Amino acid sequence: MASSVGHSVRLSIFGQSHSEAIGCVVEGLPAGISVDLDELQAFLARRAPGRSDTSTARREPDRPRILSGLVDGHTCGAPLSAIIENTNTRSQDYEGLRRVPRPGHADYAAYVRYGNHHDVAGGGHFSGRLTAPLCIAGGIALQALEQALGIRVVAHIAQLGPERICDEHLNDMTLDPSQVEAIGANELPCISTGAARAMHEAVLVAKSKLDSVGGVIECVAYGMPAGVGDPMFDGLENRIARIAYGIPAVKGVEFGAGFGAAALLGSQNNDPYRIEDERVVCEKNDAGGILGGISTGMPIVWRAAVKPTPSIGKRQDSVDLGSTSDADLVVHGRHDPCIVPRAVPVVEAACALALLDALVDDGALPTPAPAPLSSHAI
Numbered sequence: 001m002a003s004s005v006g007h008s009v010r011l012s013i014f015g016q017s018h019s020e021a022i023g024c025v026v027e028g029l030p031a032g033i034s035v036d037l038d039e040l041q042a043f044l045a046r047r048a049p050g051r052s053d054t055s056t057a058r059r060e061p062d063r064p065r066i067l068s069g070l071v072d073g074h075t076c077g078a079p080l081s082a083i084i085e086n087t088n089t090r091s092q093d094y095e096g097l098r099r100v101p102r103p104g105h106a107d108y109a110a111y112v113r114y115g116n117h118h119d120v121a122g123g124g125h126f127s128g129r130l131t132a133p134l135c136i137a138g139g140i141a142l143q144a145l146e147q148a149l150g151i152r153v154v155a156h157i158a159q160l161g162p163e164r165i166c167d168e169h170l171n172d173m174t175l176d177p178s179q180v181e182a183i184g185a186n187e188l189p190c191i192s193t194g195a196a197r198a199m200h201e202a203v204l205v206a207k208s209k210l211d212s213v214g215g216v217i218e219c220v221a222y223g224m225p226a227g228v229g230d231p232m233f234d235g236l237e238n239r240i241a242r243i244a245y246g247i248p249a250v251k252g253v254e255f256g257a258g259f260g261a262a263a264l265l266g267s268q269n270n271d272p273y274r275i276e277d278e279r280v281v282c283e284k285n286d287a288g289g290i291l292g293g294i295s296t297g298m299p300i301v302w303r304a305a306v307k308p309t310p311s312i313g314k315r316q317d318s319v320d321l322g323s324t325s326d327a328d329l330v331v332h333g334r335h336d337p338c339i340v341p342r343a344v345p346v347v348e349a350a351c352a353l354a355l356l357d358a359l360v361d362d363g364a365l366p367t368p369a370p371a372p373l374s375s376h377a378i
């Protein structure tokens with residue numbers, strides 16, 4: 001098992017849902033990024049479990065301990081490593097699942113792949129819990145992008161549940177601060193208060209029926225300069241999708257008009273160019289800011305489809321791997337009735353890491369100013 005990604009900025013994630021700790025190592029972060037640990041903690045809190053009635057009841061402080069890579073509040077160029085302790089595990093809830101695997105979770109596939117040596121407790125290394133260290137790395141990447149180039153990454157719940165309750169779209173041409181404010185203020189991360197309320201209700205209805213719901217997260221990165229990326233296999237789409245599919249439960253990724261582009265005429269889908277303030281801009285942004293794998297200078301727009309949580313309280317058909325016979329399964333324990341709200345910051349983290357890696361690869365990230373000699377204690 002290897003859980004690492006990235007070229008110039010390389011992230012590796014370790015741990016299991018119920019191991020002593022989970023964590024990450026990030027190599028290649030430019031030196032001199034000022035890391036605001038309060039801002040990082042606030043970012044992690046948006047993902048942390050046990051904070052609302054739409055989340056699992058497992059409550060974790062999710063306070064990262066940075067072990068290396070930071071000196072005087074700045075990245076120092078050495079690999080950055082951090083851990084988060086797992087403090088609230090109930091492994092007994094998982095005892096039967098090694099024998100009777102959960103439909104929709106990784107239990108059976110991992111049983112075959114790892115010869116039944118995998119850690120089943122809390123979903124082991126397959127758990128959504130591993131997105132906490134992803135958010136440590138991504139939270140630092142977000143700060144680096146904003147400091148170096150003023151890039152802002154914003155995500156929200158675009159759609160939720162079988163009723164397909166929809167939020168307004170994020171502005172795909174320019175950052176609208178009122179949208180960002182609304183996403184932070186509503187009961188779920190939506191632009192529209194009405195959509196947030198309806199989505200919240202839909203999660204509670206599914207939860208009361210011992211079921212779960214999925215949804216779509218939309219993410220936009222504002223301020224990405226033109227000309228970053230590569231054709232074919234190292235394009236911005238490839239890089240974002242690779243990390244996005246590392247988020248457990250993400251089952252689809254689309255960019256710009258995405259699958260909708262297949263039903264458009266060329267004359268509708270193409271984004272016409274014009275000059276504005278001596279810059280090339282597009283009149284609309286159906287390309288989602290990427291052509292040929294390379295940024296166009298328009299906002300990067302993409303969406304991730306998140307499936308409904310597999311662990312549900314309803315009785316399900318499964319099998320007994322010991323007796324090789326059919327078996328009934330009722331999953332006990334604490335689970336998210338909907339993953340989508342907690343995955344919103346994870347999607348932002350994935351986007352920031354992919355963009356930072358591409359920018360550093362292309363030498364397009366300005367080097368932070370050297371620190372004055374007097375600012376160092378030693």
Ligand SMILES: Cc1cc2nc3c(=O)[nH]c(=O)nc-3n(C[C@H](O)[C@H](O)[C@H](O)COP(=O)(O)O)c2cc1C
Nearest residue numbers: 105106126127128248249250310311335336339342
């Ligand atoms: C933030 C987050 C929380 C999750 N919470 C749960 C959960 O409580 N119960 C569960 O069965 N799956 C949960 N998942 C999803 C599973 O981990 C995931 O479906 C499983 O590992 C199988 O992987 P796949 O769906 O990507 O194929 C969560 C995922 C994320 C990103």
Ligand SMILES: C=C(O[C@@H]1CC(C(=O)O)=C[C@@H](OP(=O)(O)O)[C@H]1O)C(=O)O
Nearest residue numbers: 017049056058122123127128129333334
């Ligand atoms: C703990 C987190 O999510 C967990 C993700 C998860 C899974 O199967 O993915 C299963 C649950 O684990 P447990 O049974 O230990 O409560 C969730 O709580 C987290 O995201 O921090």
